Amino acid sequence: MSASSAVPLRERVTPGWWAALAWLAGLLFTVLLRMRLPGQEEADVLVGVVFLRWDGLTMLALATALALRGSALLDRRATAGLGHLLAAAVLCSFPLGVTAIPLAQYLAVDVALYTIAVHRPRKESERAVLLAVGVVLGHLAIRLLAGWSAGTTTALAVLSTAGAVWLFGRSVRQNRLHADETRARTAEQAVVAERLRIAREMHDTVAHSIGIVALQAGAARLVIDKRPELAREALGEIETASRETLAGLRRMLGALRAADAPPDIPADTAAEPDPSGPPGLAALDRLAETTGAAGVRVTVRRVGAPRLLPPDVDLSAFRVLQESVTNVVRHSGADRCTITVDHRDPETLVLTVEDPGPAPEERRRERTGAGSGYGLVGMRERVGLLHGEFTAGPRPGGGFRVTAHLPVPPGAAPA
Numbered sequence: 001m002s003a004s005s006a007v008p009l010r011e012r013v014t015p016g017w018w019a020a021l022a023w024l025a026g027l028l029f030t031v032l033l034r035m036r037l038p039g040q041e042e043a044d045v046l047v048g049v050v051f052l053r054w055d056g057l058t059m060l061a062l063a064t065a066l067a068l069r070g071s072a073l074l075d076r077r078a079t080a081g082l083g084h085l086l087a088a089a090v091l092c093s094f095p096l097g098v099t100a101i102p103l104a105q106y107l108a109v110d111v112a113l114y115t116i117a118v119h120r121p122r123k124e125s126e127r128a129v130l131l132a133v134g135v136v137l138g139h140l141a142i143r144l145l146a147g148w149s150a151g152t153t154t155a156l157a158v159l160s161t162a163g164a165v166w167l168f169g170r171s172v173r174q175n176r177l178h179a180d181e182t183r184a185r186t187a188e189q190a191v192v193a194e195r196l197r198i199a200r201e202m203h204d205t206v207a208h209s210i211g212i213v214a215l216q217a218g219a220a221r222l223v224i225d226k227r228p229e230l231a232r233e234a235l236g237e238i239e240t241a242s243r244e245t246l247a248g249l250r251r252m253l254g255a256l257r258a259a260d261a262p263p264d265i266p267a268d269t270a271a272e273p274d275p276s277g278p279p280g281l282a283a284l285d286r287l288a289e290t291t292g293a294a295g296v297r298v299t300v301r302r303v304g305a306p307r308l309l310p311p312d313v314d315l316s317a318f319r320v321l322q323e324s325v326t327n328v329v330r331h332s333g334a335d336r337c338t339i340t341v342d343h344r345d346p347e348t349l350v351l352t353v354e355d356p357g358p359a360p361e362e363r364r365r366e367r368t369g370a371g372s373g374y375g376l377v378g379m380r381e382r383v384g385l386l387h388g389e390f391t392a393g394p395r396p397g398g399g400f401r402v403t404a405h406l407p408v409p410p411g412a413a414p415a
Contacts, residue, residue, distance in 0.1 A: 014074075014075050015074050015075060015111060015112075015114075015115040016071045016072055016073075016074040016075045016081070017071070018111050019067075019070070019071040019074050019081070019085065019108045019111040019112055019115075020067070020068055020071035020072075020108070022107040022108040022110070022111045023064070023067040023068070023071065023085070023088070023105075023107070023108040024064075025104075025107065026102075026104035026105050026106075026107045026108065027060075027064065027092075027104070027105075029104045030096065030102060030104050030105065053095075055095070056094075056095030057095070059091055059092070059094055059095045060092060060095055062091060063088040063089075063091040063092035063105075064088070064092075066084050066085075066087050066088035066091065067084065067085055067088035067089075067108055069084050070082065070083070070084025070085040070087075070088060070108070070112070071085070071108065074111075074112055074115060078112065078115055078116045078119070078120055078124075078128075079116065079120075079124060079127070079128060079131075081112055082109065082112040082113070082116065082128055082131065082132065083131070085108045085109045085112050086109055086131070086132060086135045088105075088108070089101050089105045089106055089108075089109055089135075090135065090139055092105045093105065093139070098151065098154075099143065099148070099149045099150055099151035099154070100136075100139065100140060100143075100150060100151030100152070100154035100155045100158070101135075101136055101139055101154075101155070101158055102154065102158075103154065103157055103158050103161065106136075106158045106161065106162070109132055109162070110161055110162060110165045112128075113128060113129060113132055113162055113165050113166045113169065114165045114166070114168065114169040115169070116128045116169070117129075117165075117166050117167075117168075117169025117170045117172075117173060118169045118170075118172050118173045118176075119173070122170075125166070125169075125170065125173075128166075129162065129163070129166045132162050132166075133159060133162060133163075136155055136158055136159055136162070137155070137159075139155075140152065140155045187377050190375075190377040190378050190381075191377055191378070191381045193378065195381065195385075197319075197378075217234070217238060219231075219234050220234035220235055220238070279315070279318050280309070280311070280314035280315055280317070280318050281306075281309070281314055281317055281318055281321075281341060283318060284300050284318070284321065284339065284341070285300060287318075287321070287322060287325060288300050288339070291325050291328075291329060294329050295329070295335065296325070296328055296329050296334065296335060296336060296337060297335065297336040297337075298325060298336070298337055298338075298339060299336070299337075299338045299339070300339045300341070301338060301339065301340045301341070302340075302341050302343070303340060303341065303342040303343065303344055304342060304343035304344035305343055306341075306343055307343055307408075309349065309408065310408075310409055312386070313349065313386065313406055313407075313408060313409075316382050316383070316385075316386055316406065317341075317349060317351055317404075317406055319379075319382060320351055320379050320382060320383060320390075320402075320404045321339055321341075321351055321353060323375050323378065323379050324339075324353035324379070324402040325337060325339070325353060326375065327375050327376075327400075327402075328353070328355045328400075332355050332357065332358065332399070332400055333357070333358030334355035334356055334357055334358060334399065336355065336356065337353060337354060337355040338352075338353070338354050338355075339351075339352070339353050340352040340353075340354075346408070347407060347408055347410075348405050348406065348407055348408060349405070349406045349407075349408050350403070350404070350405055350406075351402075351403065351404040351405075351406065352401065352402070352403050352404075353401070353402045354395065354399060354400070354401045354402075355399045355400055356397075356398060356399040357395075357398040357399035357400070376392050376402075379392075379402070379404070380392075383404045383405075383406065386406055386407060387407055388404060388405050388406040388407055389404070389405040390402075390403070390404050390405075391403045391404075
């Protein structure tokens with residue numbers, strides 16, 4: 001099934017098409033009102049003198065051409081499209097022999113007003129509704145000044161629908177803007193929460209490394225006189241641990257941009273760190289086992305020779321895989337997924353998590369509670385801080401795929 005066919009028809013039809021349909025429907029209704037339909041003794045509205053003459057038909061044709069032109073302009077130049085539709089409504093009223101612009105001929109104008117109220121800025125929207133109201137009042141005033149009969153009640157009905165449609169459009173726009181602001185604020189909170197989590201994990205990693213340095217330094221001090229070769233070995237371990245820790249700090253702090261945290265950080269960001277220490281790719285099998293107990297079978301594939309990774313890269317790789325698998329369990333409806341850890345490129349670690357999509361029993365019923373997608377925001381931020389690449393999206397054959405490319409500093413040795 002193509003992507004376009006999955007979109008509802010009402011979302012694929014543009015406002016211009018809706019305006020054109022509204023004009024043609026109004027014109028058809030106007031014609032039917034002037035015909036004696038089955039079950040009627042006479043038509044609801046008498047045919048005007050000019051209606052069936054060549055000049056009346058010409059004005060109706062010109063009005064329809066103006067309306068269709070305005071409908072075509074509505075998607076690109078909404079205000080110009082509204083002007084064409086108003087001109088068509090006024091022109092169409094002459095051959096009908098009516099005392100005011102009929103509501104049927106104003107339906108397309110209502111569509112244009114709604115479109116402008118939803119999609120255009122406030123000032124442009126206000127000018128549009130003033131123009132629409134001004135045309136109706138101006139048409140009524142001209143008839144009154146000329147001494148002709150004027151359909152005041154009809155004009156009031158037209159103005160009422162115009163005002164209601166415009167107010168409804170403005171309400172829809174305000175709701176959309178509020179929803180966009182809420183999504184942006186929530187996404188920002190997700191990014192800040194992930195940064196705080198990274199900072200806590202980095203703190204644990206550094207604390208672990210400093211603890212090793214302290215132990216090695218103490219051991220070297222004790223044996224430096226009696227066993228200098230052991231002291232030399234301990235100093236080498238200290239140098240290695242210090243360099244790795246410093247390199248990790250530089251990579252993380254160099255990429256971690258300062259940002260003011262919003263006042264309402266999600267509560268789980270204050271969670272205590274795992275006392276067992278930060279995990280890494282070595283914990284993948286345990287993750288697969290835990291996820292299997294939750295009902296999703298996880299297959300772990302390792303391609304290429306595993307290597308020792310810097311603690312920050314190892315931890316970030318595990319967190320990306322962990323969050324991806326969590327999303328599969330919570331949101332995909334799949335009963336299995338595959339984790340691939342590719343070590344073949346010496347400069348890049350490639351991580352992939354794929355699921356085939358909802359299980360057959362899930363496809364037979366409508367699924368609710370789709371995820372917010374803010375887990376993807378956190379993963380993208382984490383990978384970006386390591387100057388990596390992150391992609392996530394539907395697979396061509398169905399399901400979902402998450403891929404992360406994490407740069408590996410030179411010198412990572414085989415495990």
